[in-house]
Every structure is written in C-alpha cells, then in structure tokens.
Amino acid sequence: MPAQILPKEAYYSPEWFQREQETLFTKTWQLVAYESDFNDTGDYVTARIGVQPIAVVQDAEGNLNAFKNICRHRGTELLEGRGNAGKTLVCPYHRWTFGLDGRLRGVPDRSECFPDLDRKSLNLHDASIGRWKGMIFVNPDPDASFADWIAPLDAAPFPHDITDPKLQASKEFVYKLKCNWKVFFENAIDGYHLAYLHENTLGGPKVGVNVWDQHGQHMVWYSTERDGIKNRIPVFVEQQTRGAGMTKIEGAGDPGYGGVYMMFPTTMIVPSPWSLTISTMEPVDGDTTILRSRTWSPKSWWSYKEPLKGTPGYDPETGLIESRNWTQHPLETGDFQTEDVWVCEKMQRSLRSPDYSVSALAEGLGGEVMLAEFQKMVRDACA
Ligand code: FES
Ligand SMILES: [Fe+2]
16 A cells, blocks of 8 residues: 655655755756757856756857856855856856856966966866756756656657747746645645546546556656546546637647656646646745746647736736635636645645644555655655
C-alpha cells in the first residue's frame, strides 16, 4: 500500500523550507527561460533557484551560458531582471567586468588595489544548462548532467513545439498560492480526485481509467478511458469541447502523448490538441508558492479570448491571481485550476493542527501511488 513518507512539517516549517532551498533546489533542474528570450549577443535572463542567484547569458557565438549571478569581488548580484548586457557583464558596485563566457576580464585600478590578484581563479561560478523543446533549464550544480535527467522523458511521446511560429504565447499568468509547493505538486499527480473535485470540469476519469507513467524523475499522465488506450484528455473534456470551434495545433491532434508532464521538482506541462501550457513553481516560503504559467496556441484562439482578465482571482492592479480576490465559489467557476487552488489552500490551513494526518493513500497508478514516489524523490534530494 502506498504510504505518506514526508512528515507534515515538510509542508510548512521554515526549517524544512530552508533545507530544501539549500539541498534539493541546488541540485535539481528548473525551467528558467525559453529559447525565444534569447535573440542577440548579451541577452540575459536572471532567476533564483533555491539559495542560488542564476544568470543565463547568450555569448557572441550564440551559446547560452549559465552562471551564479554573483560578482567574484564581494558577491553583489551582477545582473538584474532580464535584458541585454552588451558585450560584457559589468558589476555596478566597483565595475569588475566579466566576459559573456563568465571569465574575469577587468578590475579597475588593479595594479594599485590588487597587485597580487589571481585573475584566472575569479571567473563566475558555473551552473549547468540544458535546452529541451524550446525550454531552457538550469541546475545550480556545475557537474549536473542534463542528458541523464531528460533522457527517460524523451522515451515518452511529446508532439508540441513551442518554437513553431504558427503558435502564439499568452501573457504570463502569475498565481500567488497560499500553499506549500509540494501540496500543489501532489495535487497535480493525484489521479484519485479527478472524478470528484473536478466532476464538472474534467469529469474524471476515475481511478481505474487514468494512469501515471514514471520516466526517471518525470511523470506523465494519461486517460485510459478509451479501451485502455492512452489518451491525452478525458472523454468528458473531449465531449465538452466538441463543436467549440477551437483550432487544433498541427500534429497534436492524434492520441499517444500525455495530458500532463511533471518534471521534478517544479515544472508542469499540460498539452492538449489545442494548446500547451507550461508552468513553473517558485517556493516563496513554507506556506506560499508563486506559480507562473504561459500557454501556447494557434494564433486564432487567444486573439479573441482575453483569458487573463477572465481568470478567477485576477487583480489587474497587482497582476496576480489570488484566492482572496475570488468573487465566486471555486466550484462555480468552471475552472479546474481554481478548484485545485481551492483544495490546496484548504489542505494548507489544516496542516498545523495536531489532529492533521494522512490516514492512507489510494492504491493504483491512477490513484495516489505517485504521491509516495514524489515524496521519495524529495526525501532523497534533501538528504
Ligand atoms: S562587488 Fe562586484 S565589483 Fe565589487
Ligand atoms: Fe486537480
């Protein structure tokens, strides 16, 4: 029988949060940017992965390099936000200058101030980088192998290509979730709730007719309602959308690929015949997570839908989607994401009670077995 592995403190305590920041997130792969963010020499994106500030920079040869975004003089963050750094990376504090390859190039007043400086040993600290289907992943560990991490997932079919110019990216949706990132992750891999919480939005499938496949650290979900054949969407959703006139993505209409791809620890991909949504989680503290989502779809669809404005909880002032702005009961919104946020926050509010416990996890790969698999990965990565 699958069992809860992590203690409940793992889902809220500052100590657990700090431990994850220093261990799990310093040696796992996070999606930090897209190929489309880089066009010219000097283009850069910054990110924070656990305790590590990260920068990804395009050099003159068109390579993308990933570094710790930390000046080697006295440690100031070198780059800010995103933009173009020009031909070199210049620290604003004392203008130590690094090449786009991370090598220390220049130190103002060097002979006077640092006559003995060993310049060669003061290049930016490397991080590891990997490119996959238009996405840029970074692991703060300079010795991490992207090929080893991604290879198992490459065995699963994946028909969408976000670099296709016929697709259009939505604005970024930013959710502020009042729950631990693991509560949200576990909800996403819980096949047992689909038929109940999402009865009116996803309509199941029930435990026996949905399945999660594990590919290394990644998990891929399928509906198996159609004679056991793996399909990317529930029958209910297919029926609801029939006749809605949505434009299908070329090559994505056929069954075979999954409906949810979870890339441990924080990347979630949801493909459908009409769109592809990519989300990342940024743990803020034990009880708070920022979720960023973008959706790619054929140009005709998003041009008239204005989806951000209609998203339950969206506040144009802050640009955030938050439960405190909801004007309707989550179950009345017809939005499965809102239903998920609702139960995740409800669970988070119970966690500190001495009476909180997980009594049992539902058996089956379309039940709650994957929660135990996920928790093992968290436990091992925190060791
Ligand atoms: S801290 Fe960067 S130049 Fe001094
Ligand atoms: Fe859900």
